[in-house]
Amino acid sequence: MENPLLSVRNLTLDIPVGGGILHAVRGIDFDLKRGETLCIVGESGSGKSLTSLALMGLLGKTIKRSADEMTFDGIDLTRANARTMRSLRGARMAMIFQEPMTSLNPAYTIGDQLTEALLLHKSVGKDAARARAIELLEKVGITAAASRLSQYPHQLSGGLRQRVMIAMALMCEPELIIADEPTTALDVTIQAQILRLLYDLGREMNMAMILITHDLGVVARVADKVAVMYAGELVETGSATEVFNTPSHPYTRGLLRCIPLPGKTERGSTLGTIPGIVPSLIGDVAGCAFRTRCPHATLACRGDIPRHITGGHAFRCIHADGKRHAEEATA
């Protein structure tokens, strides 16, 4: 069997805050092969963006990172020094950020920013870098690509800037792309086009992708694997079909009930909700973090939570099927 490109075991991120330690990410595991797309889905504060920053080695100094294993193509990222990380970032692993408005440098032209990583990491000349930049801008659907190189970020619309960000991430043909909410700020029509583009490019270049989003529609359509994150833990993981067709964690099912399904949900009917709020992750956190909002919570949920694994589908719940049958019977 092919070795995974990225392997993460027991990744934990702790942030010291005023009242103690904030356990933002609490022991997550996943593997990603070349050409695969993993979607991490969860709500604000679930730790999904921090996870991506941890992989890229971009965490703030105050955040304490620990992991039993975190390897990228055999390179131990937990021991990698700043120089090794610099040689990986931009070249072999690249990131697309959520805010195209703030993640481009307003004082440099699009061309400068696009070619920077390529000139730094690969021994190519300026002309070759420029040609590659134009090629990629055209690939992401930007018209008059050559003339865009001399423009500044403020001269472009939000959709164009986001496409520039994607082109920038692809410049060095990375093996892994981490995209944090890459289409959240965009119109639905452009969202579909950008996702299609990422999907096609991923297939074409055999690129692995981690897509972080809260949009379940996006997840269902592009993911090979899905990881549902809640309060710093992956509560359910599996293939897109497994997670969407047989959601097993009560939180996953709760999320799916919250969104209106065209053609299925009756128009104007009351949508499902998840009552309550995300618990504080400061101090000791024990048991299932979802128990305060879960309709099936019992006293046992305060203790250790077993992980149920069936093939590639896994979830954490004290109930053997996450009480799926109970919910289906009443539905």
Added chain:
Amino acid sequence: MTTAPAPILELRGVTKTYRVKQGLFGTPRPLTAVNDVSISLPRGEVLGLVGESGCGKSTLAKILLGLESPTAGQVLVEGQEIGAQDRMTLARRIQPIFQDPYSSLNPRKSIFDIVSLPLRVHRIGDAASWDKEVRKILDIVGLPARVMNTFPSQMSGGQRQRVAIARALIMKPEIVICDEPTSALDVSVQSQILNLLGDLRREFGLTYLFISHDLAVVEHLATRVAVMYLGRIVEEAEVGGLFDHARHPYTQALLKSVLTPEPGLGVPDTQLGMAYPNPIDPPSGCHFHPRCPKATAFCKATAPRALPTPLGHVECHLHDPQGPMFIGKEG
């Protein structure tokens, strides 16, 4: 049906043109943000307004709120032109709920101050009655009375949006303009706010103009839908008619770009091409022709007229029985 009741909100040929300077010494050129829009909305209905960024949705909302005056045309509330009413009267009848509850609430005012401000501005009641009214409305939007003395920074996104709704409803308006009210919220919170908006409409007989780019949400909440493209309403229909039998190719493309959470379907190809046209230089003839998969030379030359459909209208040559492209399928 006998005599239809007078619509609560009516737009007759509303046009808004801005003069936009291009470059430092450029001569100002007209930009038509809203182009000859006519809508009539009966009391208690929810009109979903959809379209891409820059199509004029928000300009239309501003005109309705009296924040911008139309260059041409009339806006009537219960048969009375709003230009003739002063802003205070208008504010009693029409209230907004904005997209971002993080920036639309004054961070230095307590929740009581924010919610009671309309009463104080309009000099309704005294301090004792303000307290009573605020408690009442907070209860209606599902917030405990104890939040009265807290500040927006102490609240979650969903709670803030409830505060924004309470502030909008305390004057008992008849029309509420919701501009992307849930797009900054998490999935589980979004469904709570949508349920709340639905309940409030039924309870108080409110009329909504609901602006959103999330078509699944619009389908769920709206009773009528208007699709806007480059300042024009290109199709308007009752919600079922629009979603089940979209006539305009643009509406069809928008519907196709909705990513429903169904795994295995992949990312749809909207066939729209990337570029949304520059509104300062709108395409000739039918504004949509450069992106339309069904466009012909006739569409490029001639602007389509508004054609009545059952319960709405559409602007497309494909459906014009006197047009050269009529294919005889008009239902």
